[in-house]
Amino acid sequence: MHGCVAAPLAIRDPVKGVPPVTSTAGKATRIRLFHFDTPHMRAFHMAWIAFFLCFFAWFGIAPLMPVVRKELQLSPAQVGNIVIASVAITILARLVIGWACDRYGPRLTYGWLLVLGSLPVMGIGLARDYHTFLFFRLAIGAIGASFVITQYHTSAMFAPNVVGTANATTAGWGNMGGGAAQVLMPLLFSGLVAAGASQFMSWRLAMVLPGALMLVTGVAYWLLTQDTPEGNFRVVRARQREVDADGAPGIKRSAAGSFAAACRDYRVWALALIYGACFGIEITIHNVAALYFTDQFALGLKAAGMIVGAFGLLAIFARSLGGWVSDRVSLRRGIPGRLTFLGAALLAEGVLLILFSRSGSLPLAVATLILFGLFVHVSCGATYAVIPFVNREAVGAVAGIVGAGGNVGAVLSGFLFRGSVAWPAALLLVGVLVIACSCLALMVRFEPAVKSEDRDETELPAGFADPEASAVPA
Helix, strand or coil: CCCCCCCCCCCCCCCCCCCCCECCCCCCCCCCCCCCCCCCHHHHHHHHHHHHHHHHHCCCHHHHHHHHHHHCCCCCCHHHHHHHHHEEEEHHHHHHHHHHHHHHHHHHHHHHHHHHHHHHHHHHHCCCCCHHHHHHHHHHHHHHHHHHHHHHHHHHCHHHHHHHHHHHHHHHHHHHHHHHHHHHHHHHHHHHCCCCHHHHHHHHHHHHHHHHHHHHHHHHHHHHHHCCCCCCCCHHHHHHHHHHHHHCCCCCCCCHHHHHHHHHHHHHHHHHHHHEEEHHHHHHHHHHHHHHHHHHHCHHHHHHHHHHHHHHHHCCCCHHHHHHHHHHHHHHHHHHHHHHHHHHHHHHHHHHHHHHCCCCCHHHHHHHHHHHHHHHHHHHHHCCCCCHCCCCCCHHHHHCCCCCCCHHHHHHHHHCCCCCCCCCHHHHHHHHHHHHHHHHHHHCCCCHHHHHHHHCCCCCCCCCCCCCCCCCCC
């Protein structure tokens, strides 16, 4: 697989207005969930599985923090520092990974990240005090950059008519790993205790499982996927050097130039702030919610994990919903419609977070957390439904910068949970800031030419009349 060029996919005759499998650009125009026989769908499934495992490992220790806090005798400030460390390194990692995707391709980048990232995940059990635990938590945070590769790979494989849905679904199903960790890690911990291990040994052994799964998946990603519909970067670039001095479409000759171009675009930074207000807050909630319910409502480890797990498991459909609605809205209103929907979802997220912070009873807190979780996932999906259209010459750089913005939001909000501010008050302030960030979506503008370029990339094979042609703005 790694040394071959994919054979062109056969274009199937459309049935009752259903478009063919691929566009003339070679990108998939449909998401066929139960297929693994095309490079598009192999990339789709491997991307979300890899991201799921990375997210599971990234936050696998979070629901076990009450036990870790007790063993290592951590102060509130130290817990806050650990929360910040878990997301701070991801800022730099996402910038580097975005550049690496443009330079080396998603296949090699993901494989190496999974293999190397598995080491601190399994190694955190060696921590014996606050400083060594902080070091491992910092190192684990680097695997959060896996999100950028996931979005890059699906952006390279799917046409504009479904790329928002593809990006949102792979990211959402991957994010579900955070919710799964909140539910499964306490159960795994309890099982190890029941088997005779001490509490302090059980949390250490529990972290070996996600690390081992990451290691295996890293090898599988390298064997089963390819960088683009045409093949891997190395092969396609070699072929293009022989026949076309301008380079292959979608494969960038200068990763450094692509990154510089992304840095000069105000839209990238606006979207980075927006993503900080949705994904950044999402991962902050993953880090603090178990402790919040334990301290505010006197819940046990399992009960708190189940509630926070429900928040995370919303990603199984909510982030996909955000991308799908964005794709549908764009058929009528183009990219401005995507941005309007994004702003509305972010506004709802902020309002619900404020209501959660004011909830004095457990039932109300659970209800508002779930509704907040719905809109935070929708907002994340809607954000990355816009990313492929910002700069098609620097998709990796844009995805990396915006993804890093999500972690900047997590770091900044993490400072509010270091003990100097009561946690309900901190959540209230974060909700107000999210509402303020929703206004940024109205400030982002795209050139009219982008619409026709996007339409060209979705162009169907000759002889097929696109049933949605009249629905796309001119």
